[in-house]
Amino acid sequence: MAKGDPMEAKALITMTIDGVQVKVEAGLTVLEAARQQGIHIPTLCHHADLSPWGGCRICVVEVDGAPKLAASCVTPVREGMKVITTNERILEARRTVLEFLFAERNHFCMFCGRSGDCELQALAYELQMDHLTVPSSYQSFPVDVTDDHIAIDHNRCILCGRCVRACREIAGGYVLNYQNRGPLTLIGKDLNALSEGSSCLSCGVCMQVCPTGAMLDRHRAHYAVKGKTKDWAAIDSVCTQCGLLCPISCIVKDDKVLKIEGRFNHDRPDRGQLCQRGRFDFMGSAEPRLLQPMVRGDGGWTAVIWDEALDLVANRLSSLGGGRGGDGVIALASGRRSNEELLLFREIMRQGWSAAQVGVLDGLQWTTASIWGRLTAVHPEPSWQRISEADFLLLVGARPQLSQPVIAALVRRAFFERRIELAVIADEDPFAPWTTHFIRTAAENRSAMVAGVGAAVEKAARANAAAVAAAQIGGFERERNPDPGTAAALVGVAERWVKAGNPMVIAGQGVWQDEAALRHLVELVGSKDRFADGSMRLLLLKPSGNSAGALRLGLYPPPNFAGVRRAGVILLDAPPESDAEVERLVEGLEFLAVLSPYFPATLAERAQVLLPIAHRLEGEGTYSAIDGNAWQSTNRVIQPPIGVRPGWEVLLDLARRSAFQPDCRTWEDLRRWADRQMQPFALQESPDVHFDLTEANP
Ligand code: SF4
Numbered sequence: 001m002a003k004g005d006p007m008e009a010k011a012l013i014t015m016t017i018d019g020v021q022v023k024v025e026a027g028l029t030v031l032e033a034a035r036q037q038g039i040h041i042p043t044l045c046h047h048a049d050l051s052p053w054g055g056c057r058i059c060v061v062e063v064d065g066a067p068k069l070a071a072s073c074v075t076p077v078r079e080g081m082k083v084i085t086t087n088e089r090i091l092e093a094r095r096t097v098l099e100f101l102f103a104e105r106n107h108f109c110m111f112c113g114r115s116g117d118c119e120l121q122a123l124a125y126e127l128q129m130d131h132l133t134v135p136s137s138y139q140s141f142p143v144d145v146t147d148d149h150i151a152i153d154h155n156r157c158i159l160c161g162r163c164v165r166a167c168r169e170i171a172g173g174y175v176l177n178y179q180n181r182g183p184l185t186l187i188g189k190d191l192n193a194l195s196e197g198s199s200c201l202s203c204g205v206c207m208q209v210c211p212t213g214a215m216l217d218r219h220r221a222h223y224a225v226k227g228k229t230k231d232w233a234a235i236d237s238v239c240t241q242c243g244l245l246c247p248i249s250c251i252v253k254d255d256k257v258l259k260i261e262g263r264f265n266h267d268r269p270d271r272g273q274l275c276q277r278g279r280f281d282f283m284g285s286a287e288p289r290l291l292q293p294m295v296r297g298d299g300g301w302t303a304v305i306w307d308e309a310l311d312l313v314a315n316r317l318s319s320l321g322g323g324r325g326g327d328g329v330i331a332l333a334s335g336r337r338s339n340e341e342l343l344l345f346r347e348i349m350r351q352g353w354s355a356a357q358v359g360v361l362d363g364l365q366w367t368t369a370s371i372w373g374r375l376t377a378v379h380p381e382p383s384w385q386r387i388s389e390a391d392f393l394l395l396v397g398a399r400p401q402l403s404q405p406v407i408a409a410l411v412r413r414a415f416f417e418r419r420i421e422l423a424v425i426a427d428e429d430p431f432a433p434w435t436t437h438f439i440r441t442a443a444e445n446r447s448a449m450v451a452g453v454g455a456a457v458e459k460a461a462r463a464n465a466a467a468v469a470a471a472q473i474g475g476f477e478r479e480r481n482p483d484p485g486t487a488a489a490l491v492g493v494a495e496r497w498v499k500a501g502n503p504m505v506i507a508g509q510g511v512w513q514d515e516a517a518l519r520h521l522v523e524l525v526g527s528k529d530r531f532a533d534g535s536m537r538l539l540l541l542k543p544s545g546n547s548a549g550a551l552r553l554g555l556y557p558p559p560n561f562a563g564v565r566r567a568g569v570i571l572l573d574a575p576p577e578s579d580a581e582v583e584r585l586v587e588g589l590e591f592l593a594v595l596s597p598y599f600p601a602t603l604a605e606r607a608q609v610l611l612p613i614a615h616r617l618e619g620e621g622t623y624s625a626i627d628g629n630a631w632q633s634t635n636r637v638i639q640p641p642i643g644v645r646p647g648w649e650v651l652l653d654l655a656r657r658s659a660f661q662p663d664c665r666t667w668e669d670l671r672r673w674a675d676r677q678m679q680p681f682a683l684q685e686s687p688d689v690h691f692d693l694t695e696a697n698p
Pocket residue numbers: 106107108109110112113114115116118119120121156212213214
């Protein structure tokens with residue numbers, strides 16, 4: 001074998017499975033070896049993405065004729081081993097185990113929300129267990145419905161422990177464990193059997209691996225028995241809701257999404273988990289869909305054909321905007337739409353109707369967006385995956401549990417698995433009790449606190465003496481904050497920052513409006529070398545799924561619209577974007593057109609034309625990662641409702657009626673165009689933000 005051959009490292013052993021001699025890799029379990037040979041052995045507590053457990057004994061096999069059967073999922077192969085995977089004795093043992101599992105708890109499948117999608121039930125069919133030969137011994141256990149998404153019915157639990165391992169090994173939650181002893185054993189959260197009030201993030205990873213109806217999706221009980229056949233398709237795509245682009249598998253039947261699951265992948269720092277939004281809120285809203293183009297007349301809304309609606313939009317924009325110096329038209333797009341749609345929208349509105357103001361509905365309170373866009377054009381943001389390498393994390397005004405829950409899971413994992421220290425500067429601590437340095441601060445003091453850390457870092461780095469920093473902060477504290485513990489906490493954070501070899505700052509919503517805090521944070525990260533790829537040590541959690549794509553395209557939340565505003569176009573995603581803030585922006589317009597997948601309840605009162613467009617699962621699109629340095633394409637998962645078209649297609653139709661004629665006719669043309677635009681930063685303004693970061697890292 002050639003040196004460096006990948007087979008070189010894999011020692012092979014010879015064993016016999018069901019009378020056939022085979023060569024398999026040393027180190028495999030008997031279960032893995034059998035599966036490689038195409039031999040089926042049933043399992044329950046085993047899950048390929050979790051650590052081995054060996055608790056249920058469903059997978060027993062005969063090894064070397066020994067009287068005691070062995071659990072194949074935890075028995076390693078060895079040279080000369082002889083394994084029998086199926087005979088009457090083995091089947092009898094498996095049936096006995098299964099009967100006891102059914103007898104110990106309440107398994108009346110016809111009343112169970114997982115019937116039809118349950119591994120335990122499927123095993124009963126496989127082993128032809130049509131009745132119990134042992135007496136039922138089940139007691140009544142509680143049902144926990146205090147979580148909005150996941151019900152836990154302990155009466156259906158077989159204590160296989162998959163959920164416990166998944167919560168720890170994939171979600172990084174460390175929430176679940178066994179409680180009580182013997183027949184009273186239950187799975188519980190935080191030593192408190194109820195979900196409500198526990199530290200559970202409702203990510204549903206536990207539910208995804210649960211082989212029974214013990215963990216139930218509250219939105220979709222009984223989905224598996226509807227229509228009776230199991231002709232499901234699994235369509236892979238990525239979740240675009242918060243910028244982490246988590247890989248998803250969409251289970252679809254009859255063009256309906258039955259459920260969305262994470263695609264586990266231990267090579268990713270998040271291991272392919274999904275958060276609660278990606279798993280449960282994939283349609284984004286339960287509001288009524290907009291299904292036809294609508295025009296408002298004297299008698300209210302009337303459904304019209306596409307040409308009539310698009311002609312009306314084009315004519316009104318031309319008459320109200322054209323020839324008036326371009327300030328007659330305003331345009332706003334959701335920061336959740338794809339790069340292709342945002343690019344097309346920007347160009348149509350700018351070139352087609354000379355709109356001077358094209359912005360993004362991206363958390364209108366993100367007033368520092370344009371500064372951030374220009375700064376990161378020169379100093380790239382780090383990938384969120386760097387969190388898994390950091391040896392010290394400082395969170396400023398961030399609540400990733402709400403904005404990017406998988407980032408919260410990574411922070412928790414960093415604490416539990418690597419014991420790194422966490423510092424938080426915020427009005428409340430989202431990581432208590434794991435935070436090692438918590439500086440409680442009101443919004444008006446936030447920038448001063450960050451400046452205080454920076455000052456202490458500067459002193460500590462120069463003199464390597466905390467005392468110097470303490471004196472500095474002491475003065476700072478007397479001036480600005482009466483809390484006697486604050487100075488010591490700031491010094492603690494500064495000392496950890498100085499000592500850390502690989503620190504990282506995560507800033508959130510509390511910093512969006514706070515230019516001074518942002519400036520001080522950039523100065524602080526400038527005190528350390530950058531990450532190896534040249535990115536800063538500062539990640540800003542963004543408000544929308546494709547905020548980073550919008551930033552790259554030079555689309556910022558509008559602080560306010562100046563000048564004459566007579567007509568507007570709004571490209572929406574899912575509610576609640578049509579909220580009071582947006583209403584205020586469109587107040588007084590003579591004409592408003594809204595492109596939206598849903599009927600835009602509040603904006604509809606001010607609009608004259610509504611154009612239905614597809615939801616993100618109903619078409620392809622490219623979305624940028626939260627740091628803006630990578631982007632991925634989604635696949636169409638389901639068809640849009642009849643009469644509803646992809647947003648890009650409607651925009652292209654609108655462009656044909658404008659002064660802008662894009663050089664693209666198909667989706668592929670558009671994708672290539674957007675791809676070219678995303679490569680370099682498409683800055684609309686000169687990058688005049690420096691914050692001295694390059695000087696700190698020559
Ligand atoms: S968990 Fe499975 S086996 Fe138990 S009642 Fe539900 S469908 Fe039947």
